[in-house]
Amino acid sequence: MSRTTSEGLKAVVTGGGSGIGLAAATALAERGMKVACLDLNPPGEPFIGIKADVTDDAGVRAAVAEAAERLGGIDVLVNNAGIGAQGTIEDNPDSEWHKVFDVNVLGMVRVARAALPYLRRSEHASIVNTCSIAATAGLPQRALYSATKGAVLSLTLAMAADHIREGIRVNCVNPGTADTPWVARLLDAAGDPEAERAALNARQPMGRLVTAEEVASAIAYLAGPEAGATTGTTLAVDGGMQGLRLRPAN
Numbered sequence: 001m002s003r004t005t006s007e008g009l010k011a012v013v014t015g016g017g018s019g020i021g022l023a024a025a026t027a028l029a030e031r032g033m034k035v036a037c038l039d040l041n042p043p044g045e046p047f048i049g050i051k052a053d054v055t056d057d058a059g060v061r062a063a064v065a066e067a068a069e070r071l072g073g074i075d076v077l078v079n080n081a082g083i084g085a086q087g088t089i090e091d092n093p094d095s096e097w098h099k100v101f102d103v104n105v106l107g108m109v110r111v112a113r114a115a116l117p118y119l120r121r122s123e124h125a126s127i128v129n130t131c132s133i134a135a136t137a138g139l140p141q142r143a144l145y146s147a148t149k150g151a152v153l154s155l156t157l158a159m160a161a162d163h164i165r166e167g168i169r170v171n172c173v174n175p176g177t178a179d180t181p182w183v184a185r186l187l188d189a190a191g192d193p194e195a196e197r198a199a200l201n202a203r204q205p206m207g208r209l210v211t212a213e214e215v216a217s218a219i220a221y222l223a224g225p226e227a228g229a230t231t232g233t234t235l236a237v238d239g240g241m242q243g244l245r246l247r248p249a250n
């Protein structure tokens with residue numbers, strides 16, 4: 001009989017100290033999971049906060065082992081830690097390309113690689129990667145960031161194929177612009193933050209930013225047993241940005 005509740009599952013969330021990751025950790029805990037958050041700035045109670053940098057392979061292995069030890073295993077991995085980059089391909093030096101790929105793509109690889117031995121022992125194993133609308137729509141001034149998220153999308157499909165026979169599901173969420181500390185920092189840096197916010201709102205057919213909690217609910221769904229037949233999918237949480245083409249309002 002397959003499991004029908006998330007109660008008691010053990011989850012690791014990277015980037016769980018802020019924004020979408022913190023909201024995802026909260027959503028998983030609300031569904032009865034025990035949650036460890038790996039972050040440069042990890043949160044405290046009710047989570048198990050573990051300081052980790054996803055670019056450091058030895059540090060990731062140690063942090064994942066510590067999480068498994070303190071949780072009593074790992075059933076769910078939410079690969080969410082990520083950083084941004086702005087500009088066209090002319091704007092970012094090679095060092096920045098290496099850095100952003102190192103966090104956004106290799107970071108997910110390192111954490112998943114370290115977690116796989118534990119996931120294989122789980123009766124309900126699931127990985128959810130935080131991808132982005134930038135993987136599926138061409139956004140201006142986001143060449144490097146979009147390239148990393150395109151890689152995350154392809155990686156999600158490849159991992160889903162590799163691990164399906166081990167009983168490990170792999171999916172991703174594609175948020176549109178979400179109202180998180182990250183976006184607050186972008187707005188603060190803009191010449192006219194109010195105009196910038198209005199432009200971001202207007203870019204989404206719903207006319208508003210996505211909330212971190214809305215993305216977190218999608219992550220919790222994909223992570224949990226209700227999605228037991230779902231693998232290799234992307235779930236857009238983007239206010240209609242990917243799929244819809246509206247006529248102007250007037």
Ligand SMILES: NC(=O)c1ccc[n+]([C@@H]2O[C@H](COP(=O)([O-])OP(=O)(O)OC[C@H]3O[C@@H](n4cnc5c(N)ncnc54)[C@H](O)[C@@H]3O)[C@@H](O)[C@H]2O)c1
Binds near residue numbers: 038052082103
């Ligand atoms: N906010 C958006 O509009 C949006 C849209 C689509 C996708 N995303 C994706 O959602 C994810 C979370 O973004 P957010 O908006 O919540 O950002 P955020 O900046 O609020 O949170 C990101 C967290 O990741 C952690 N982190 C960064 N680098 C790390 C590293 N090397 N090792 C460990 N932890 C690290 C940070 O400390 C932070 O706590 C990212 O993968 C981002 O690409 C965000």
